[in-house]
Amino acid sequence: MNPQELFECVTSLSCIVTQTSTGLIVGALLFLVAAGLTLIFGVLGVINFAHGSLYMLGAYMGLTAYRVFDSYFLAVIMAGLGVAIFSVLFERLFMRRVYNADVLMQLLVCYAFILILDDVVKLVWGAEFQSMGMPETFQLPPLFIGGGIVPVFYLVLMGVAALIAVVLWYVLKHTRTGKVVRAAAHNPTMTSALGLNTQLIYAGVFACGGLLAGMAGALAAPVRSMSPGMGFSILIESFIVTVIGGMGSVSGALVGALVIGMVRSFGSIGFPDFVEGLMFVAMVLILVLRPGGLMGRKHS
């Protein structure tokens, strides 16, 4: 615990720049994972408790693809698609059976998958920590902005995350697909009565959530180390993000992700041993003040 250092940091421009860029990068990756989680919740009304494991799967698939094809771009695409395919199978074969069941059953099916996937990753990729390393294309000297250090790769990641956020926003708000998905979220019975295939929409939303989580996993691979069990910590973080933002709201996920990114980044200066705890404190504070989350609807 060292609040003094935090105070010194926020009075120095270079420290602010460095920490803000770290916060943004954490927030960008969290947004991608949380967006999938909140989308699935918003449309299907289920929490995909195994969502963090999809992120883990993406990271490891990306690692393998990168080692085989030696292309970071290809690795991210393949991880996204691979996890999307896995998500559809997961939804069709397992989750579909517990949509109308107790929350307990949904939690348990996902709990089972967290346990299974952690061990599968251990079997395939080994139990020890792994890392991808920085792709050669991005091994450039860092930029200096206002005295703060910002690695080039951070800017690339932020750009990619921003691009995905814009695409997601455009598809949801301005395309027919987006309208259908929002209609299914609002009233599934009416949607299917109108002749739209809700089953297909559900599978599609799961695929989209998996795609985002898988890509996030692969995008994070150069800057984070991988281990079985990494899925659970990102699940907790992205859950906090969705709750802070308001569950089911994609724009809320963006706001929540940036809040948590900053809390993590600046918190690690002042309270290095208690960063995890700080996130929960932030969540509790926001929930007490606004029970529906920052961008949430009142009745939720």
Added chain:
Amino acid sequence: MNNTGTLSKEVGIALVAILILAAIPLLTPSRLVTDFVIRLAAFGVFATSLNILIGYGGMVSFGHAMFFGGGAYAFGLLMQKAGVSIPLALLGAMVFCALLALVVGAICVRLKEIYFSFLTLAFAMLLYSIIQSWMSLTGGDQGLMGGIPRPVFMGIDLSNGQHLYWFACFLAVVCLLLMRLLMQSPFGYTLRMVRDNPERARFLGVDVWRTRLYAFVLAGAFAGVAGSIMALFVSAAYPEFAYWTMSGEAIFMILLGGLHVYIGPVVGAALLMMFNDVITRYTDLHGLALGIIVLIFALGFKRGITDFLLRFLRPASKKKETTQVTS
């Protein structure tokens, strides 16, 4: 309802249970069996306390491990640092967990289903991160080591394996009896009403928030005793006690044993412990095997063993009565 009748019946069953448990070490000298029963005492009470929330209250808490871990640490720290007697430390652990549950519950119980599940989970992980980072008090990752002293009280010497076994059994049966009586009391029936139809309960003048909160506090306090039993048994406390997988296993114990029969969670705890013991003997892939078993139960049976048996054993005409009495 015949209250005195149920009371003497429940107490009778508890006495018989104590006698049977007390006789087990006389029948078999194996440490394996007595150790299993002591662990079962801890997990049985833990799962049953969670079932107050899930089975009776309809609140799927995914953070109940915070009270198991919290109780274990409170008990261990009271014994190690304050050097109090064992009954006082037990009481202290219960009070600590009840207060913790009061604070956490006050925030959580007004939330619906999945929000409740995840918020309790988040609080449990907060406690877990506090335990991990407060090195000077809790020993961090290493756990509360150095052994928990076991001073003799009322002629009971818990460093003696035999005494520890009897004490754990006695404590567990008393806790199970108390929880049973509470669930058969008017409070228990109010809780069921709140679970089944909160709107109607509110309409009838029940304070829904308060009923749920009391259940949360009770469940937390009893989970604290369960954690204390575990701390006594392993003579330490570990951060894993408060980790989320502990909550997950407790929920699975309930599902495995059945959530509509009072003793179901205890049966489930015994079954899961046996699964675990067998699985770890044959494979390192403990999660994979357990995950598949969880899937089979969640998607295949959709109900626990005791519910399943009950359906076979009881004739159809009595079914209505059993749901009234037990659910």
